[in-house]
Amino acid sequence: MITRIEKQAEKSNRIKQWINQLSTKSLVIISLHVLILVVIVWIDGLDYEAKISLFAFLSAMTLWITTKIPAGFVAISLIMFIVIMGAETPDLLYESLSEEVVWLMVGSFIIGEAVKQSQLAERLTGFILRKCHKKSNVLLGVSSILFASVFFIPSTSGRAALSMPMIQQLGVKFSTKEQKVLAILAPVIILMSTSATLIGAGSHLIGIGLLESTVNQSISFSRWLILGVPFAIVISLVSLFIIKWSLWPKDELGTTENVQTVEKVMVKRPMNGKEKKIIILISVLIAGWMTERIHGYDIAFITMIGALLVMTPNYGMISWKQGMKSVSWNLILFVAAATALGKVLVDTGAVKWIETKMLHVLYMFIGAPEWLIVLIILLLTVSSHLYITSHTTRAIVFIPSLLLFSETIGVNPSTVVFLSLIGMNYCVTVPVSSKALLLFYEEGEISYDASNLLKISAILMPLYILIMMLFYFTYWQWVGLHL
Numbered sequence: 001m002i003t004r005i006e007k008q009a010e011k012s013n014r015i016k017q018w019i020n021q022l023s024t025k026s027l028v029i030i031s032l033h034v035l036i037l038v039v040i041v042w043i044d045g046l047d048y049e050a051k052i053s054l055f056a057f058l059s060a061m062t063l064w065i066t067t068k069i070p071a072g073f074v075a076i077s078l079i080m081f082i083v084i085m086g087a088e089t090p091d092l093l094y095e096s097l098s099e100e101v102v103w104l105m106v107g108s109f110i111i112g113e114a115v116k117q118s119q120l121a122e123r124l125t126g127f128i129l130r131k132c133h134k135k136s137n138v139l140l141g142v143s144s145i146l147f148a149s150v151f152f153i154p155s156t157s158g159r160a161a162l163s164m165p166m167i168q169q170l171g172v173k174f175s176t177k178e179q180k181v182l183a184i185l186a187p188v189i190i191l192m193s194t195s196a197t198l199i200g201a202g203s204h205l206i207g208i209g210l211l212e213s214t215v216n217q218s219i220s221f222s223r224w225l226i227l228g229v230p231f232a233i234v235i236s237l238v239s240l241f242i243i244k245w246s247l248w249p250k251d252e253l254g255t256t257e258n259v260q261t262v263e264k265v266m267v268k269r270p271m272n273g274k275e276k277k278i279i280i281l282i283s284v285l286i287a288g289w290m291t292e293r294i295h296g297y298d299i300a301f302i303t304m305i306g307a308l309l310v311m312t313p314n315y316g317m318i319s320w321k322q323g324m325k326s327v328s329w330n331l332i333l334f335v336a337a338a339t340a341l342g343k344v345l346v347d348t349g350a351v352k353w354i355e356t357k358m359l360h361v362l363y364m365f366i367g368a369p370e371w372l373i374v375l376i377i378l379l380l381t382v383s384s385h386l387y388i389t390s391h392t393t394r395a396i397v398f399i400p401s402l403l404l405f406s407e408t409i410g411v412n413p414s415t416v417v418f419l420s421l422i423g424m425n426y427c428v429t430v431p432v433s434s435k436a437l438l439l440f441y442e443e444g445e446i447s448y449d450a451s452n453l454l455k456i457s458a459i460l461m462p463l464y465i466l467i468m469m470l471f472y473f474t475y476w477q478w479v480g481l482h483l
Contacts, residue, residue: 032062045356050348052087057341057350057387061430064450071431071441071450072330075337088344096340100300101157101435105335106327107303108161108439111285113326114310114317115165118274138170139248142182143189143240147232150193150200156391157299157435159190162282164439177249184448184456185243187436192239194425196232198224203395205293207421210399215407217414226479227418231471235464242459247452274317281306331441338432342389351388351397359401366409370483373409374472377402377416378465381423385433394424411483418481419472426464429457 036058040051056078063074079096082088096102145166149159167186174182194200198208198221212218219227288295288302310316311323318326345351358380365376381398388394399417406416427433431441431450441447472481 029062029066033059036062045353046350047348049087050350050353052082052085053344053348054350056082057345060338060341064430070330072334072337075334075341079337079340082344087348092340092344093337096336099336099339100298101339101438102332102336104157104161104300104303104435105332105439107300107307108157108164109327110307110318110323111303111310112161112164113322115162115278116168117318117322118278139181139185139240139244142167142170142185143236146186146189147193147196147236150196150232156190156194156201157439160187160436160439161303163190167440175249180448180452181243181247183440184247184452185240187434187440188239188243188428188456189236190436191425191428191434192236193232195228195235195422196225197228201391201425203391203424204421206392206395207399207417210403211414211417214400214403215413219414219418227476227481228422230475231422231467235467238463238467239460242463243456246455246459277317278310281309331438335438338438339389342432345387346393354387355397355401359405362405363408371469371473373411373483374419374469375465377419378423378468381420382426382461382465384424385427386429389432391424391427391434395421398424415481415483419468422468426461428460429454
């Protein structure tokens, strides 16, 4: 007969065996969660709901970056955790599928499939491959096209949606490692080029609108071009170099496959009916995106109209079944849950608490030298993507406070707003920080690893701040931008 002592010894041995089976990595992740929990519990000024949502969000970021657990599983599990802990109602899960970004991505996948089926993507990739004989030069060719798109597609997600078929088609010509580089290059260049123009992001228009209504100042479209284009070119080239240097396989820098003749034929052949239809549709989509403020329909709704048109029986380019199969539902569920995780931070007041603490730090620098004020503004705005996942929300949350700060210390509000908006354009650390990054994350055909994104950001974020500082004290001041 087994005694109580023997049972306890057996139980103790099982626990020891379980602990021994845990890898060092698992122990580190568990320790991180315990540390995060302890720190959050001891924070004053946050209520129960805000603490739970902050813990869930930080846990999600930790697991996305350090583990191979499916990102969608992590996001949905932590939404469930928030609900079970009583910090939110089950509506948090249900309503996550009604987010604008979810329908934007559904429409983007369907339109992307139509572009692919029409062979327009093949024509564009053929043009790039014909001009770029070395594989590494293809990165520059792709970057140039993506950079140019900022001047006529006023949405990072819109540019990402249209670039997906091209990147997928290019991926056929490259190895798996190279495909991962292309998948990370596209959204990063799209985000870095955003600063070139006033219409590059909705947050720019929101920021300028707040500037006009608060202090009756503004930054014109042409003025923004003068200030933004040189910076966007430099930071895009720096980003390209860092991605190429740190991620591109060193043993795969040779020439592209000997497909020049095939690509030449592809580029020169007459356009078929589907290609013509998709070009007309994309032109209409771009016009719809650019006139959003006139007709009042957001980018996601316009994109879904385009998706329905390409699947229209007898007149569309693909069938309903093809369109549905083209959608990465795994990614859609992840995006819905991840967006809800970011939104709940705002709803529970966690973001407001973080903003208040940061602004208290800002006011300590009244009377500080100019370079220190600029640096503090940049540190605040560039890092804001880590806890406010929506680009638009970052502008809504921070711009009013920064305008108040600028008036308090007696500096130029328009300069503060411009620097802040450019700073907020940086969101290259975790996939959930940008719709453009999400579109390429965990997509079946071509995708990137979250750990690689973190690796890029560890190098790029300090450089982004440094280059902004250099621009402010050189070019921007030469063209009249002063605090």
